[in-house]
Amino acid sequence: MHGAVAAASPPRASARLVGEKPLLRFITCGSVDDGKSTLIGRLLYDADLAPDDIIAALESDSKKHGTQGEELDFALLVDGLAAEREQGITIDVAYRYFATDRRKFIVADTPGHEQYTRNMAVGASTAELAILLVDARKGILPQTRRHSVITSMFGVRHVVVAVNKMDLVGYSEEVFRKIEADFHAFADHLRFASIYVAPLVAKDGDNLVHHSANMPWHDGPPLLSYLEGVAVEDATRIAPFRMPVQWVSRPNLDFRGFSGFISGGNIQPGDIVRVLPSGRDTRVARIVTFDGDLESAVSGQSATLTLTEEIDISRGDLLCSPVSPAKTGDRLDARLLWLVREPLVVGKSYLLKLGTKTAPAAVTAVDARIDIETGLPQPLPEGSTLAFNEIGGARLSLETVIACDPYGENRETGGFILIDRITNETVAVGMVKAVAASNGRVAPPLTELSYASMEGLPLARESFRPTPTRSLVKALSWLLPASISTFLIVYAFVQSAALAAEITGVEMIAIFALYYLHERFWLRLSFGLGTEDAPDRDDPSL
Amino acid sequence: MTALATRPLGHLDRLEAESIHIMRETVAECERPVMLYSIGKDSAAMLHVAMKAFYPSKPPFPLLHVNTTWKFREMIEFRDRRMKELGLELIEYINPRGIEMNISPFVHGSKLHTEIMKTEALKQALDKYKFDAAFGGARRDEEKSRAKERVLSFRTAQHRWDPKNQRPEFWRLYNTRKAPGESLRVFPMSNWTEADIWDYVARENIPVVPLYFAKERPVVRRGGTLIMVDDARMELAPGESIEHKMVRFRTLGCYPLTGGIESDAASLEEIITEMRESRSSERQGRLIDHDGSSSMEQKKQEGYF
Numbered sequence: 023m024h025g026a027v028a029a030a031s032p033p034r035a036s037a038r039l040v041g042e043k044p045l046l047r048f049i050t051c052g053s054v055d056d057g058k059s060t061l062i063g064r065l066l067y068d069a070d071l072a073p074d075d076i077i078a079a080l081e082s083d084s085k086k087h088g089t090q091g092e093e094l095d096f097a098l099l100v101d102g103l104a105a106e107r108e109q110g111i112t113i114d115v116a117y118r119y120f121a122t123d124r125r126k127f128i129v130a131d132t133p134g135h136e137q138y139t140r141n142m143a144v145g146a147s148t149a150e151l152a153i154l155l156v157d158a159r160k161g162i163l164p165q166t167r168r169h170s171v172i173t174s175m176f177g178v179r180h181v182v183v184a185v186n187k188m189d190l191v192g193y194s195e196e197v198f199r200k201i202e203a204d205f206h207a208f209a210d211h212l213r214f215a216s217i218y219v220a221p222l223v224a225k226d227g228d229n230l231v232h233h234s235a236n237m238p239w240h241d242g243p244p245l246l247s248y249l250e251g252v253a254v255e256d257a258t259r260i261a262p263f264r265m266p267v268q269w270v271s272r273p274n275l276d277f278r279g280f281s282g283f284i285s286g287g288n289i290q291p292g293d294i295v296r297v298l299p300s301g302r303d304t305r306v307a308r309i310v311t312f313d314g315d316l317e318s319a320v321s322g323q324s325a326t327l328t329l330t331e332e333i334d335i336s337r338g339d340l341l342c343s344p345v346s347p348a349k350t351g352d353r354l355d356a357r358l359l360w361l362v363r364e365p366l367v368v369g370k371s372y373l374l375k376l377g378t379k380t381a382p383a384a385v386t387a388v389d390a391r392i393d394i395e396t397g398l399p400q401p402l403p404e405g406s407t408l409a410f411n412e413i414g415g416a417r418l419s420l421e422t423v424i425a426c427d428p429y430g431e432n433r434e435t436g437g438f439i440l441i442d443r444i445t446n447e448t449v450a451v452g453m454v455k456a457v458a459a460s461n462g463r464v465a466p467p468l469t470e471l472s473y474a475s476m477e478g479l480p481l482a483r484e485s486f487r488p489t490p491t492r493s494l495v496k497a498l499s500w501l502l503p504a505s506i507s508t509f510l511i512v513y514a515f516v517q518s519a520a521l522a523a524e525i526t527g528v529e530m531i532a533i534f535a536l537y538y539l540h541e542r543f544w545l546r547l548s549f550g551l552g553t554e555d556a557p558d559r560d561d562p563s564l
Numbered sequence: 565m566t567a568l569a570t571r572p573l574g575h576l577d578r579l580e581a582e583s584i585h586i587m588r589e590t591v592a593e594c595e596r597p598v599m600l601y602s603i604g605k606d607s608a609a610m611l612h613v614a615m616k617a618f619y620p621s622k623p624p625f626p627l628l629h630v631n632t633t634w635k636f637r638e639m640i641e642f643r644d645r646r647m648k649e650l651g652l653e654l655i656e657y658i659n660p661r662g663i664e665m666n667i668s669p670f671v672h673g674s675k676l677h678t679e680i681m682k683t684e685a686l687k688q689a690l691d692k693y694k695f696d697a698a699f700g701g702a703r704r705d706e707e708k709s710r711a712k713e714r715v716l717s718f719r720t721a722q723h724r725w726d727p728k729n730q731r732p733e734f735w736r737l738y739n740t741r742k743a744p745g746e747s748l749r750v751f752p753m754s755n756w757t758e759a760d761i762w763d764y765v766a767r768e769n770i771p772v773v774p775l776y777f778a779k780e781r782p783v784v785r786r787g788g789t790l791i792m793v794d795d796a797r798m799e800l801a802p803g804e805s806i807e808h809k810m811v812r813f814r815t816l817g818c819y820p821l822t823g824g825i826e827s828d829a830a831s832l833e834e835i836i837t838e839m840r841e842s843r844s845s846e847r848q849g850r851l852i853d854h855d856g857s858s859s860m861e862q863k864k865q866e867g868y869f
Contacts, residue, residue: 042574042575042576042577043574043575044574044575045575045578115712116711116712117704117711117712117754117755118705118711119704119705119755119757121757121759126575128755140732141732143732143734144732144733144734147734147735148734148735268585268588268589268592269588269591269592269618271618271619271620271621272621273620273621273622277620279620281588281617281618282588283581283584283585283736285736310619310620311616311619312615312616312619313616320573322573322577322578322581323573323577323581324580324581324584324585324588324617326619337592361732373741375737375739376737378589378592433735434735434736437734437735437737438737439734439737439739441739441741446739446741446742446743447731447739448731448732448739451732451734
């Protein structure tokens with residue numbers, strides 16, 4: 023079965039379409055006992071999204087471990103590990119799924135404790151929005167700032183500050199306004215695209231699904247309505263094309279496809295792609311899927327591309343737009359979050375995994391430690407490196423050249439992990455700030471051999487194809503030499519200018535029409551075209 | 565062939581693309597992957613995603629069915645038919661110790677049965693064929709301890725899971741490195757929900773075992789659930805009688821341990837409607853989950869999938 027034959031495309035029965043909904047991935051984070059788990063549990067309960075037998079189990083669990091006396095402890099709906107239920111805390115990221123009529127949600131409920139910061143970072147790396155829990159009695163704490171900084175650093179653009187336990191401050195608008203102002207003042211430099219601050223009582227459900235009668239002064243929407251409506255732009259959709267090659271599909275000798283997850287932009291047959299780090303350019307021939315070939319594919323899709331040229335491409339290469347290609351190099355300037363107890367060792371060889379590429383890498387210098395409560399870099403004392411949960415600026419040297427983007431431009435081609443070669447643990451997570459090549463490590467771009475001269479031109483295939491007008495003009499211009507030669511040849515045979523003129527006149531009309539049709543006919547064929555020419559979109563083999 | 569027009573990506577498209585990515589990563593980085601095929605709807609959806617992930621190649625790994633000898637007969641028929649249709653290689657593994665002791669959930673209880681025929685059998689099969697990565701169709705929405713499991717779940721050489729020391733997973737980056745003897749459980753369908761699976765089965769016309777659809781079946785009321793009398797090995801206790809009821813199953817496992825629900829939902833549309841209106845979670849019918857609230861976590865630590 024290994025390396026089986028290519029099956030013919032299966033016939034597709036018309037599938038019954040289900041209501042597809044937009045997806046929102048968000049994380050909840052906050053300090054110990056701010057009530058994150060309670061918030062999600064109560065949200066599910068109030069929105070009527072928790073099944074009855076789960077509620078029944080909750081009632082029995084509440085009696086056993088509950089921290090809420092006789093009342094239901096909603097946190098038990100989400101705290102899944104035995105240790106968590108015993109200690110009443112969240113240790114690991116827990117994923118929750120719910121859907122309303124308007125949106126589907128994937129929630130990463132992340133731990134608040136300092137020693138589990140790495141787990142919070144895991145949740146943040148794929149989230150589009152973060153809910154930061156704040157205890158109304160305590161206001162913005164160092165932990166809140168820490169979570170805000172991590173959230174911002176991992177590129178989460180939208181934030182909801184959930185000011186919880188408003189009942190314990192007498193539902194005071196004044197207290198709420200102060201926290202709201204404090205957060206805006208602090209988060210100013212973190213560059214969130216949107217911040218919504220909402221006063222809540224998670225355990226009672228105030229402002230979760232329904233407006234709170236206790237806080238009539240708050241005119242914003244309840245949390246669930248806000249989450250259903252908030253617009254999050256898909257940054258990778260408008261990014262330049264990127265597809266790290268995951269796997270080369272070779273079912274038989276005639277097929278060679280490159281499979282990957284498109285992590286930026288879009289692609290169509292005929293588009294030019296640059297293969298990095300080699301720098302070769304080629305064209306996409308087909309986008310092959312089980313359901314049939316696609317007219318185009320966009321970021322967020324898994325696809326298999328075939329290319330017009332046989333060039334050497336393997337797992338770890340990056341296919342990208344030749345107009346805005348990714349950067350290549352073997353020196354990275356990056357931010358690192360250290361994830362394990364053993365501190366970073368400068369000069370030690372780790373494995374760096376970025377996209378689908380794994381390469382040996384050493385940290386050559388740690389420039390600064392980021393003050394986690396402000397997000398600002400602090401100079402590092404001589405001889406010290408990064409310890410558990412610390413974030414810093416670092417420079418890395420790789421054994422091979424890789425292709426990547428600054429993290430700010432693309433999360434998927436700019437994020438990487440470091441793996442310890444002995445323990446196989448993931449020891450750090452990093453974000454590329456800049457990439458450079460050490461002398462002689464990167465060949466100059468293959469400009470002469472490639473399509474680079476076309477850079478700046480729109481990549482639409484139509485721009486390279488003659489229009490019918492061009493064919494008409496071409497037919498007209500051919501009339502002159504053709505008619506003169508016809509006249510001369512006929513005159514040479516029959517020695518009659520009048521007859522020669524008559525024949526030439528008739529032939530002019532015939533030639534004009536035939537030439538035009540002939541030209542358009544050949545445009546529809548790809549026969550005999552060299553690799554530099556795009557195959558025609560109407561080509562039956564596509 | 566006319567190319568398919570582009571349409572906006574909905575949540576099923578995103579889930580499918582993510583699952584395909586996970587499967588390809590595992591295949592690219594592991595030596596001997598295998599897909600655990602349990603015949604149920606999650607396996608059906610996972611297998612369908614696998615057919616898509618490697619197209620036009622066939623999935624470059626075998627399927628493994630850990631048989632307990634107590635599966636519904638219709639499940640085995642369905643399994644064999646599907647393998648023939650898709651032209652895939654299936655390895656069936658049965659724990660010889662279970663055959664030796666003539667194991668029965670009725671006699672030995674669900675706990676011992678599951679331990680020997682599922683947990684122990686799986687470990688034996690993975691060791692026997694030296695598989696270093698096993699795909700499973702488990703979803704995080706199924707059960708509380710599943711909700712905290714990584715997509716790539718690392719197991720020691722003894723197949724143990726340490727929930728407090730899981731590898732962090734960032735973006736789409738999976739650390740597949742492991743020492744000889746260690747292995748990975750890979751859950752490509754982690755982020756799907758039961759509703760997503762059914763919507764996908766409907767959208768993609770994926771064949772599923774007929775037991776999911778309501779039909780009149782012989783059942784016995786026992787311990788608050790309806791147990792189907794699938795063969796002569798089921799003996800009636802005093803006072804029990806066989807009733808014929810319209811029932812269907814929300815999850816499929818060993819027939820003595822899988823409770824049916826009374827239902828008239830005989831088509832996919834009706835199942836989906838019923839599920840959306842349902843007030844109970846799907847594992848309600850699974851008897852092995854209810855040996856205490858943390859029982860799944862404990863089984864998983866011991867090596868249960």
